[in-house]
Amino acid sequence: MLSFILKRVLYMVPTLIGMSLVSFFIIQLPPGDFLTSLISAIADSGQSLDSATVAALTAQYGLDQPFYVQYWKWISGILFRGDFGWSFDWGQPVSKLIWDRMGITLFVSTLSLILIWAVALPIGIYSAVKRYSIGDHIFTLLGFIGLAIPTFIMALVLMYVSYKFLGQSVGGLFSPEYQDAPWSWAKLWDLCLHLWIPIVVIATNSTAALIRVMRANLSDELNKPYVVTARAKGLSEFTLIMRYPVRIALNPFISTIGWVLPALISGVTITAIVLNLPMAGPLLLRALVSQDMYLAGAFILLMSVLTLVGMLISDILLAVLDPRIRLQ
């Protein structure tokens, strides 16, 4: 097992190098660079920037250098100095910008993830066991509705409801008066008032998918001979279902942990933009749109690392959970 983990970690190194190369390349694929997108933003406000200035700045930012030079500058800074470079757009070190938003991002994402699992798994199990019952139909209907409504629409509707009927300050996680205030009970309550919209939006959407997966997986298992055998041996129905088929039905969830980790950071981008949440997703999107390449590159690299780590974790967990896939 240990050698397996070690081998996997070693494999991660070339994969990471490849990922960083590809992501840096893709960031640079769209026409223009940070400066052209800045110029268009400037022109949009009715102002103009002369081309000599642009040329001088392009040289100063090193945007005129060939791809491999820029890549090396970037990656060597990260490897040798732990320096992720500057964000052109924000005028701040990239690492500061990312860390600033990481706390709230992980908080909101983890909270919604817990909610999703806490709601989806029991319902999935219930639906599978009591297939075609009234309860199953109701949950299925709710699930499909949740799956079908785009998150941003639901976010906008909930915000409007919150504005129209609850008179609440919408957008963001705090009311303006608490934005800078130190932590207090009042601020926590204010946070709770704001938090329900994003959590509900994020959870509704993903819960539906999870319920369906759980229901399908478990349904497949329920009629297998080992379940019948266990039942014949007189195990109570609850113990039986929880101990055997559910464990196996969980396999697909475990193997997708690899995607959950990066999704924690950028999974709810559209919702976060619509709700104006200070999460990492919108920052990444803006970096991509404004071609702020070091910021975007750092994000993508970070998510690549998380994906790899997540994959490793899920492989290990799978092995722990299901003896059949343990490596010899």
Place this chain on the structure above:
Amino acid sequence: MGSITRRLFLGTSAAALAVAASGILPALAAAATGEAPMLKALVDAGTLPPLADRLPVNPMVVTPLNEVGKYGGTWRSAIVGGGSLSMLFRYQAYEPLMRYNPEWTGVIPNVAESVVANDAATEFTFKLREGHKWSDGHPYTTDDVMFWYEDVFSNPEIEVTNQDHLIIGEDKAVFTKVDDVTFTVSFKNSNGLFLLLLAWADSDQTTRFPKHYLSQFLPKYNPDADKLATEQGLSGWLQLFQKKSGAALEDDFFLNSEIPVLHPWKMKVAPGESTELAVAERNPFYFKVDTAGNQLPYLDAINYALVADAQVLLLKCLQGEIDLLDQYIGTPTNKSVLFDGKEQGDYDFYTTLSTQPNEMAICLNMTHPDAVKAELYSNKDFRIGLSHAIDRQALIDSVFVGIGSASQPAIAEGDPLYNERLAKQFTEFDVAKANEFLDKAAPNKDAEGYRLDSSGRRITIVFEQDQNRLEMVDMMQLMMPMLKTVGIDGQLKLIDRSLWEVRIRQNMDYDATTNRFGGGIGLAALLDPRYFVPYSGNAFYAMGWQIWYNDKTAANAVEPPAQVKEALALYDEMKSTIDDARRVEAFKQILEIAADQFYSIGIKVPNDAYGIVRNNFHNVPERMPNSFGYPTPAPTNPEQYFKA
């Protein structure tokens, strides 16, 4: 101020000079005595010098619009992500040597206490305010101006942006120090528009470069400047200096909360230091007082919520979380929603008057590298034919709910320089006429009824369009079938804004594009006549001519026809002459030539826009011009806005 009408009369710089030269300001009511409670507390605690030591000897007196205000409160505003921060000039940072008056009919001395021009308008003597201080208490003197001139502007290594008012062709301004508060700016030739241009939103580098702070980033003053830069992971002193000063990119200036300023508010938390909320707080050394002797500004701070999406901002406005704003939200589509929410949000509207020449100018690339296309697009008959083929009323009805009348890019009706021919020619929708003119330019057609150019190719015009300009996209989409009925294969190519910049500004091989901006009324037209004479990189209808005008030896310069050359010569004259009558005459001739040339095809007169202002937010005019150069609403003196 409340009575500005749609007419913005042409300002006369002679009048401006006269006011300036006499230096007559409303007599200062005894000594300035009022100050904000938050500053008073600091003075009492001994951490801030008393008011008299903070103000210049002769502070500038601002007459409040309606009433003397009250101290305190925060102006809640917002910035939508991904835009340009130069927007902040509009709110907190408009303090050039000269500033526009609120009506935008002329300029008044601002940071400069007075200015005197010689008769030939080649030399301008500025007098600063004695005892004027930066926001950190350090004196602002001629040395700061000379620092910018000698070490920044004249330094070939440092790129500075937007200095057109100081450079006319080969003629670069020369600054000379006279004493601590006096300096002169001289030109070889007359520069009649100098003072008017000096008040442009970002022509303010002479008042934005504190020597005592910025000199540490220059090797001349600090041998370790390079080290300072590399320690922060930058390439060298140049990059660090640019980042700290914003000499080339104004965004950098607003991202730096350390730099001392002369503005009413100063960045405390810059965008980036927080990615949610930027904060600017009052400058205790601000040099203006109201008529009762109270130091301005009234408002303690400005909070900018950094929002990612304009819809969220709209909701914030509806909830009354924004005090005053016209950017981002003042669109025709938002009007009804905002109108319905007036009571709940406790706000009202103010009008921002359009200063642009048209809602959309369609520019065919007359200097296309493809000689056949260039010849076709340059053929006036061809453009006339296209213009007649457009059913403008249909566009107005469907895109602008019927508001506004058909027009070419022109000076607004009611302005003394209004030229009816320029505005109204070829605007009627008449397919027969369109075909008649197009038959002159391209008589042959193919089997499908499309016209052929002189080399026998089907005439296909690809309109490259920035996809983010939604109203233009709507208009163009409606227009394509109209072109088809007269045998033109028009194709709309929607591209990302960034790509548009690259394609249109840097390449020359686009067929056609659309844009707006530029001036179409009063001073705006005089200072930015981009659709009437091809003098700048915004002349999308003939980039080659513009390049020729700016650099005759450039690779892709195209020599314009004689009449356009004449217009460019008149433009030079207009810029240099100090004789106002002559300037107006030159501009009139330029407009006549523009009417003859018919450079670009317009749709309709531009709509006025609007902003919202909370009902407890006072001293805001009901109408004001809308422009970046007149950085709406800054010339209406935000320092005298107050909350009560």
